[in-house]
Amino acid sequence: xxxxxxxxxxxxxxxxTQCKQSSSTSYVNTQSExxxxxxxxxxxxxxxxxxxxxxLVVNMLGDLKGKTVADLGAGTGYFAFRLLTKAEKVIAxxxxxxxxxxxDSLKKNLPETDQARLITRLTPTYQAQLGENEADxxxxxxxxxxxxxRTAYFTKVLKNLKKNGTLLIVDYKTKTTPLGxxxxxxxxxxxxxxxxxKAGFIIESVDDTSLDYQYILKAKKP
Numbered sequence: 387x388x389x390x391x392x393x394x395x396x397x398x399x400x401x402x403t404q405c406k407q408s409s410s411t412s413y414v415n416t417q418s419e420x421x422x423x424x425x426x427x428x429x430x431x432x433x434x435x436x437x438x439x440x441x442l443v444v445n446m447l448g449d450l451k452g453k454t455v456a457d458l459g460a461g462t463g464y465f466a467f468r469l470l471t472k473a474e475k476v477i478a479x480x481x482x483x484x485x486x487x488x489x490d491s492l493k494k495n496l497p498e499t500d501q502a503r504l505i506t507r508l509t510p511t512y513q514a515q516l517g518e519n520e521a522d523x524x525x526x527x528x529x530x531x532x533x534x535x536r537t538a539y540f541t542k543v544l545k546n547l548k549k550n551g552t553l554l555i556v557d558y559k560t561k562t563t564p565l566g567x568x569x570x571x572x573x574x575x576x577x578x579x580x581x582x583x584k585a586g587f588i589i590e591s592v593d594d595t596s597l598d599y600q601y602i603l604k605a606k607k608p
Contacts, residue, residue: 437565437598440468443527446593446602447554450474453522456546458514459529460506463489469525470496470504477521479509513539516546523547527556528566528600531573540585547607553587555603563599575601 434440444465447455450472457466460478462485469476478489486506493504509515511534514524524547533539540553547553558566560574578601579589587605594601 434464438464438600439597440465442596443525443554443556443602444468444472446604447523447525447552450523454520455523455525456514456516456521458524458526458543459532460489461485463492465525465527466504467492470500473503473523475503475505477505477507477516479507479515481509481511483508513542514546516543518545519548521547521551523552523554525554525556528558530555530557530578531567531571537581537584540582540587544586544607549607551607552590553582553605553607555582555605556597556600558600559594566599575603578603 444450450469452474454475454477455469455473456477456479457463457469458479460466460480461482463478466476466478466489478486480486480489486508489504489506493501493506496504507515516524524543530536543553555578557578558572560569560572562569566572575592575594579592582603582605583589586608588608590604590606592601592603596602
């Protein structure tokens with residue numbers, strides 16, 4: 387509870403003091419600014435832990451000791467900071483300069499050894515800002531449906547993962563939920579499964595029950 391409270395206060399403080407910037411790129415071809423604003427609004431809500439169940443999501447990644455985890459669409463670091471408590475290195479990727487600014491500002495409160503283990507990268511829309519075989523695991527929460535040319539994009543992501551690396555996708559179900567993007571911006575789990583398979587991944591599991599508003603797809607690099 388204390389972590390969530392101080393994290394939210396820090397986010398509010400940074401947003402109030404930060405100079406207003408406009409993002410030059412987006413995962414979506416249109417409505418980029420409004421989409422990003424909506425994502426951040428939901429991402430930083432104090433009650434997110436109730437419906438997002440972050441510990442459950444992180445535990446699905448398995449043992450993170452000694453692993454490099456990339457958080458694709460990291461936002462303001464909701465998962466990145468949690469991953470840092472378990473992984474060897476966390477790479478927070480986002481197309482929004484404001485999100486990167488907030489993570490970089492928040493991580494200054496960490497010990498220097500932990501700061502060095504959390505890397506932020508402003509990433510373009512057409513590929514993740516990762517090297518070949520750089521990550522053991524890639525986590526993609528509430529971001530997949532916003533990406534254009536997804537099969538081509540994740541074909542490149544496949545190369546960013548080490549052999550037998552894991553991709554975990556969490557995104558909104560195509561049913562009415564109290565929060566989340568408009569229905570026309572959502573993708574059903576079968577579409578995601580088909581696209582990820584075409585990108586070269588092996589589907590390991592599809593979970594449509596653990597989270598109330600979202601599904602979880604776990605895939606492996608062969």
